[in-house]
Amino acid sequence: MSNPTGWKPSMEQGAAAAGPMGPGAGGAVQGIAYEEPLVFEHGSRGRCGVSLPAAPGPEVASDLPPALLRGGIEGLPELSELETVRHFTRLSAWNYGIDTGFYPLGSCTMKYNPRSSEALARLPGFAWLHPLAPAELAQGALELMWQLERALSEIAGLDATTLTPAAGAQGELCGLMVIRAWHQAHGNPRKKVLIPDTAHGTNPASAALNGYTCVELPSGPDGRLHPETVQQAMDEDVAAIMLTNPNTLGIFETHIAEIAAIVHAKGGLVYGDGANMNALLGVARPGDLGFDVIQYNLHKTFATPHGGGGPGSGPVAVRAALAPFLPLPVVVKEGETYRLVTDVKERPSTVGKLREFWGNFGMFVRAWAFIRECGPEGLKATAELAVLNANYVRAQLKGTYNLPYETDSLHEVVFDDKAQKATGVTTMDVAKRLIDHGFHPPTIYFPLVVHGALMIEPTESESRETIDAFVTAMRAIAAEAVAAPEAVKAAPLKPVRARLDETRAARKPVLRWTPGMKVE
Amino acid sequence: MLDAIGAKSVPELFRSIPEPLRLARPLDVPPALDEIALFAEMQRLASRNQVAHPPFVGAGCYPHHVPPVVDQLLLRGEFFTAYTPYQPEISQGTLTALFEWQTFVCLLTGLDVSNASMYDGATATAEAALMATRVTGRRKVVVSAAVHPEYRKVLDTYLRSTHDEVVTVPFGADGRTDLAALAGAVEGAAAVIIGWPNFLGVVDALPEASALARKAGALTIAVTAEAVAFGLLEAPGALGADVAVGTMQSFGNPPSFGGPAPGFFAIREPYLRQLPGRVCGATLDKHGRRGFVLTLSTREQHIRREKATSNICTNAGLCALAATMHLAFLGKQGLSDLARLNHGRLRLLRDALAARGVKPAFSGPVFNEQAFEVGDAEAVVSRLAKKGIAAGAPLARWYPDHPKARGALLCVATELHSPELIDLFAKAVQP
Numbered sequence: 001m002s003n004p005t006g007w008k009p010s011m012e013q014g015a016a017a018a019g020p021m022g023p024g025a026g027g028a029v030q031g032i033a034y035e036e037p038l039v040f041e042h043g044s045r046g047r048c049g050v051s052l053p054a055a056p057g058p059e060v061a062s063d064l065p066p067a068l069l070r071g072g073i074e075g076l077p078e079l080s081e082l083e084t085v086r087h088f089t090r091l092s093a094w095n096y097g098i099d100t101g102f103y104p105l106g107s108c109t110m111k112y113n114p115r116s117s118e119a120l121a122r123l124p125g126f127a128w129l130h131p132l133a134p135a136e137l138a139q140g141a142l143e144l145m146w147q148l149e150r151a152l153s154e155i156a157g158l159d160a161t162t163l164t165p166a167a168g169a170q171g172e173l174c175g176l177m178v179i180r181a182w183h184q185a186h187g188n189p190r191k192k193v194l195i196p197d198t199a200h201g202t203n204p205a206s207a208a209l210n211g212y213t214c215v216e217l218p219s220g221p222d223g224r225l226h227p228e229t230v231q232q233a234m235d236e237d238v239a240a241i242m243l244t245n246p247n248t249l250g251i252f253e254t255h256i257a258e259i260a261a262i263v264h265a266k267g268g269l270v271y272g273d274g275a276n277m278n279a280l281l282g283v284a285r286p287g288d289l290g291f292d293v294i295q296y297n298l299h300k301t302f303a304t305p306h307g308g309g310g311p312g313s314g315p316v317a318v319r320a321a322l323a324p325f326l327p328l329p330v331v332v333k334e335g336e337t338y339r340l341v342t343d344v345k346e347r348p349s350t351v352g353k354l355r356e357f358w359g360n361f362g363m364f365v366r367a368w369a370f371i372r373e374c375g376p377e378g379l380k381a382t383a384e385l386a387v388l389n390a391n392y393v394r395a396q397l398k399g400t401y402n403l404p405y406e407t408d409s410l411h412e413v414v415f416d417d418k419a420q421k422a423t424g425v426t427t428m429d430v431a432k433r434l435i436d437h438g439f440h441p442p443t444i445y446f447p448l449v450v451h452g453a454l455m456i457e458p459t460e461s462e463s464r465e466t467i468d469a470f471v472t473a474m475r476a477i478a479a480e481a482v483a484a485p486e487a488v489k490a491a492p493l494k495p496v497r498a499r500l501d502e503t504r505a506a507r508k509p510v511l512r513w514t515p516g517m518k519v520e
Numbered sequence: 521m522l523d524a525i526g527a528k529s530v531p532e533l534f535r536s537i538p539e540p541l542r543l544a545r546p547l548d549v550p551p552a553l554d555e556i557a558l559f560a561e562m563q564r565l566a567s568r569n570q571v572a573h574p575p576f577v578g579a580g581c582y583p584h585h586v587p588p589v590v591d592q593l594l595l596r597g598e599f600f601t602a603y604t605p606y607q608p609e610i611s612q613g614t615l616t617a618l619f620e621w622q623t624f625v626c627l628l629t630g631l632d633v634s635n636a637s638m639y640d641g642a643t644a645t646a647e648a649a650l651m652a653t654r655v656t657g658r659r660k661v662v663v664s665a666a667v668h669p670e671y672r673k674v675l676d677t678y679l680r681s682t683h684d685e686v687v688t689v690p691f692g693a694d695g696r697t698d699l700a701a702l703a704g705a706v707e708g709a710a711a712v713i714i715g716w717p718n719f720l721g722v723v724d725a726l727p728e729a730s731a732l733a734r735k736a737g738a739l740t741i742a743v744t745a746e747a748v749a750f751g752l753l754e755a756p757g758a759l760g761a762d763v764a765v766g767t768m769q770s771f772g773n774p775p776s777f778g779g780p781a782p783g784f785f786a787i788r789e790p791y792l793r794q795l796p797g798r799v800c801g802a803t804l805d806k807h808g809r810r811g812f813v814l815t816l817s818t819r820e821q822h823i824r825r826e827k828a829t830s831n832i833c834t835n836a837g838l839c840a841l842a843a844t845m846h847l848a849f850l851g852k853q854g855l856s857d858l859a860r861l862n863h864g865r866l867r868l869l870r871d872a873l874a875a876r877g878v879k880p881a882f883s884g885p886v887f888n889e890q891a892f893e894v895g896d897a898e899a900v901v902s903r904l905a906k907k908g909i910a911a912g913a914p915l916a917r918w919y920p921d922h923p924k925a926r927g928a929l930l931c932v933a934t935e936l937h938s939p940e941l942i943d944l945f946a947k948a949v950q951p
Contacts, residue, residue: 039620039848048857049849050587052935055857056864061752063867064885068723070754075627076852084848085589088617092598095613099597105606113601116555121776122591125566130575130583131778133910134901140568141777151549166639166779167834169821177681205821205831210681214826252536282547284537299834307838308614309604309636309798311780327677352677356580356642356670356767357778369562375552384530388521391533395525408536435610443606446822464521495609497811502608505803505815509792511633513623519802519810 021493025473026101028438033496036090039077040513049081075515094496095308096440102466104393106412106443106455107200107248109278109300114373117303117366126365131357135339141361142338146331148368153317155379156274156294157285160323162330163315164359168275171295171314172206172242174327177351178293178318179240179269180210181325185349190239190268196225198248198447203273212239219449223249223405227258234266244273245289246280248447248455249405250390250412260290269293269322277301278459279387279411282380286317293318298360302367313363324349329358385460386411389467393456396471400478404450412457416450425481425488427452432499433480433491437473575910576945578889578932579719580641580668580745581778582770585935590772590845600838604798608813609805614837615812618800621782621844628747629764630755631786635797636814637840638783638832641745641767642671645713646678647796647830648765648785652711652739653684654794654829660685661711664697664729666718667743669918675713684710693924695722695882695891697729706736711763716742716756717749720882720915721889721930730760739763739791746770747784747843748934749887751859762788771850772842782839793819796830858935862888865933865942872946881915881928891915891928894949900929904948911949 023029061069079087097103103110121127129141149161165171176193183189193207196217204214215233220226230241241263245253253259260270272286272294278301280286286294298304298313306312318326328350329340340358344350374382387410394403394413402418417427431441431454443455458467481488492498510519527533534542553561574583594600598613605611605618618636625634638644649661661679663672665688672688679686687709689701697714706712712733718724730740742756744766756764769781787795793816801815821828850858866888870880873892881891894900897914904911912931919925929949933942 036616038616038623040623046853048851048853049589050854050858052585052854052857052861055861058860060860060864060867064723064752064863067727068754068759068885069752070758072852072856073627073751073755074852075623076850076855077848078851078853079848081587081589081849084845085593087848088593088845089596091613091616092593092596093613094610094616095598095602096607096610097598097601099601103601103603105603108603110601110603116558118595118600120559120562120566123562123566124571125569127774127776128571128583129569129777130577130775130910131581132577132579132913133569133571133575134905136905137570137908137910138777140565143568144565154548157543166643166836167832169831169833170639170643173681173831177677180681200833201820201822201825201828202831202833204826205824205828208826208828209678209831211683254536254538257538257541282543283534284542288543289541297834305600305838306603306834307600308602308611308617308841309837310834311639311836311839312834313780352680353670353673354643354677355674355779356640356668359778360780361777362780365562369558371549372553372561373555373558376546376549378552379547379549384533387533388525388530391525391527392521408533410534410536431607432609435607440610441607492609495612497609497612497809498805498807500608500805500811500813501803502813502815505801505813506818509799509816510802511619511622511799511815512626513619517802519804 024437025469025476026438028436028494030494033093034090036087038513039087040075042077042079045078047078047080049079049084101438102462102470103440104442104456104458105440106457107275109457109459111303111459112461113303113305117369120369121362121365139338142331144368145364146333146338148364149331151371152296152315155281156317157287158317159320160326161315161317162326163364164327164354165314165316166355166360167310167312168295168297168314169202169206170354171316172202172273173209174316174354175271175293175295176206176210178322178325179271181351182322183239191237193239194233194241196243197449199242199244200273200275203242222407223251224255225253225259227255227262230259230262234262234268236266238266238268240269240271242271242273244276246276246410249414250409251405251407252410256289275300276411279383281383282376283383293322298363298367303370304363304366311360311363313360325351327351327354382460389458389460389462393458393467397474400475412455414450415454417452420481423481423485425485427454429488429491430454430477433477433488434473435492436494439470439473570908573909574936576931577910577912578746579913579930580670581775582746582932583775583934583936584770586772586774586846587849590842593845594842599841605814608811612811615800617841617844619802619812621840622800624844624847625784625786628750629786630757631764632789633792634784634786635795635799637835637837638785638797639836640779640781640783641765642674644765644783644785645671645743646675648741648763649675649679649711650682651791651794651796655739655791656710656737658708658710660687660709661713662687662689662705662709663713664689664691664715666691666695666697666720666724667713667715668719668745671743694884695720696725696884699725699728702729703732706732706738709736709738711739711741713741713743716744717746717887720891721886722882722884723753723887726756726759726761734760741765746888748859748862751855752863753887768843772846773839780836780839782836782843794829795819797832797835861935865937866890868939869931869933869942872942873949876946876950878950881924888934889930889932891930893927894929895927897927897929900949907948
């Protein structure tokens with residue numbers, strides 16, 4: 001077979017030596033990229049990119065008050081279909097996705113998004129179903145939701161699941177509302193939520209939105225939360241502890257059962273942020289670990305696409321005692337018929353409604369397809385391969401980069417830039433130089449407990465060859481940091497834009513196009 | 521790989537999980553399916569949903585033609601398999617499109633600033649109310665009963681946790697917010713929330729309501745679930761709204777049983793520091809070339825944690841991209857045509873029903889959705905369901921005691937409802 005690009009694996013070794021514009025370890029070179037103005041900057045051309053039935057004239061609005069009408073909106077584009085296709089195709093070429101290359105963004109679980117799931121979510125019976133269609137016209141959708149709820153309860157080791165939250169952060173909000181309602185039903189909603197210093201920022205923000213005060217708990221020198229820390233902070237004003245397990249250092253909270261017992265003994269509940277569920281699928285279940293509530297992120301664990309920032313989906317699983325408080329709707333099966341419970345009269349204890357309609361159904365279809373395609377063995381293999389890949393990265397990069405916690409890693413590993421300190425090269429520089437090699441950088445500067453964190457989550461999707469190429473790039477950058485630190489600091493050189501001035505963006509906000517728009 | 525790690529087996533990698541805490545059996549989920557079997561099973565489920573006819577129900581989720589080109593572009597992996605654009609140099613595609621989304625939202629709503637999307641219209645409404653309490657330091661919001669009932673339920677849920685008060689004011693026989701009741705309730709309010717058009721399909725009294733709100737020092741929040749209306753109706757920002765929220769589902773996003781869809785959030789500039797959610801801004805790279813980044817993030821949870829303006833993180837980026845694309849294809853002429861087409865189809869529907877003796881339930885002007893007096897609306901819905909048609913939304917579900925709403929069926933007509941189909945529908949409603 002011919003090799004049309006002329007790229008060969010030996011180029012990996014030469015990545016650093018090839019100079020800044022040579023092929024990176026991931027094979028990244030430069031191709032044709034276009035400067036592309038905003039869709040509004042193409043100018044007025046009098047064109048239109050859609051084909052519609054003939055529209056009636058302005059007289060059609062004769063039954064509306066003239067003062068409430070508007071003419072054509074100045075500023076909207078006037079482009080043909082092809083011009084618009086090229087616009088967005090060119091924009092897409094400025095983007096990096098999982099389909100482009102390795103995307104080891106820690107805690108975000110950037111796994112392959114199966115194309116089959118995309119095709120299935122687009123079946124007309126799913127995509128074109130109206131949320132208020134009578135239940136008899138929507139039995140397939142309701143059955144899918146009912147089955148997905150049960151599967152998610154089983155995977156969590158809990159008793160009931162609501163699919164409704166729109167994303168992980170809304171799942172947190174939902175879980176805390178349920179906890180609050182449960183406490184309220186027992187006479188006292190309580191005042192505080194305990195949150196370790198390794199937590200995602202959404203945890204304290206969700207707690208605050210729920211009217212709770214946050215108490216930050218320090219993690220120990222091994223990166224774990226210790227029972228005595230919880231014991232000290234725990235009292236009868238604490239509604240819940242919010243834990244991510246494995247935590248954001250990729251470390252399993254080994255003391256979880258003891259911590260849960262301490263919290264339960266004082267009448268508190270244990271909330272699990274399920275952002276890192278990929279490490280536990282089929283291996284351990286949050287309910288068995290002592291959690292009372294967890295939220296999933298279908299867009300992480302169950303392979304629904306991240307879409308450049310959503311849509312997500314954040315189902316919440318709970319113990320039976322908390323189930324009456326779950327938000328509406330609830331899917332019920334009566335005989336062979338499915339129905340949505342939407343009336344508070346049928347669920348008097350519910351916390352209410354969290355979003356419009358029933359949830360991000362399009363994501364349910366994709367997640368259910370993923371679960372069905374994996375089956376029980378496949379789900380467990382997902383966790384096993386994700387943990388294997390992360391530990392392989394850890395073994396290969398240890399020594400080159402500083403590992404702030406020697407504690408075992410599960411699905412992700414956190415390094416820092418301490419070993420590069422003398423060179424002046426920082427985590428930010430390493431991240432930007434990785435781009436020139438053809439890789440998406442890891443999550444950086446998070447968790448906050450690690451100064452200059454580089455948080456790497458390879459996921460189960462990646463092959464050893466891909467991970468080896470990434471390791472090669474990381475090593476090449478470490479070597480370059482010593483030999484030519486300025487080159488690393490100048491990165492990235494290959495994308496359509498060099499480092500962008502974020503301070504300028506915040507100091508002089510330009511947040512929309514206006515005619516003659518200037519960025520200065 | 522295990523050799524490199526120094527482990528003997530994969531299970532050894534899980535040794536940090538105490539043995540008794542591990543699951544000792546396979547998960548009890550259905551067995552794995554190959555792709556062919558998976559498609560057969562999912563086809564079975566999909567075929568149990570009947571979507572042969574475009575639904576005549578809108579009520580917050582609108583059936584519109586999505587040009588196939590939108591979905592083809594959306595399936596470019598560079599877009600849909602990317603994450604939040606934390607690394608702007610390799611995310612200029614997403615960021616540029618978000619900047620375009622923000623611009624479209626501002627142009628349509630007539631306001632100054634938009635964020636990069638919300639979960640949906642309902643949570644956008646609740647977040648707008650919370651923003652208004654922060655801006656004004658007041659703890660009460662006034663909402664019209666003609667705002668989408670689902671949105672009001674979500675508003676209740678959110679404001680119950682923050683201990684803010686929600687006061688609901690009724691609507692009159694014209695389906696417009698009762699302005700006298702509003703005038704009586706607005707004192708000391710952080711915000712007045714009103715639909716544009718409202719849940720009953722009616723073009724509500726936004727100019728009058730916003731004047732009352734301004735006088736009382738409250739913000740006006742205009743809520744729009746059917747964004748095609750922006751192509752015909754005056755922009756909320758031009759009629760006194762300080763905040764416009766809702767969903768752009770109508771552009772580029774099929775109903776999908778109610779989600780996902782892109783919520784939008786637009787404000788007047790002075791409230792910028794209280795805006796929830798991500799915002800994209802223009803800047804320069806180190807060679808002086810224009811580019812885009814996420815900005816003003818000191819408002820957000822990953823920096824401010826419990827002091828953030830919202831807990832929102834992942835939002836509805838891809839849905840916003842779909843809406844951006846559809847709006848770009850439509851453009852100035854297309855949006856205006858589409859809006860007039862929708863209004864024309866509603867008029868056809870109204871005429872077809874009137875010819876069969878079925879009258880509108882409310883006298884106020886409407887855009888593409890209207891409530892009709894059909895008597896037993898649930899019976900009509902059941903009867904049409906047997907023909908595979910989703911007939912409309914019986915308003916008694918949300919307004920059981922309202923004399924006008926009790927026997928009313930809320931119906932929508934869009935470009936998907938041909939004159940022939942409308943005729944068929946009218947005959948089925950009133951044989």
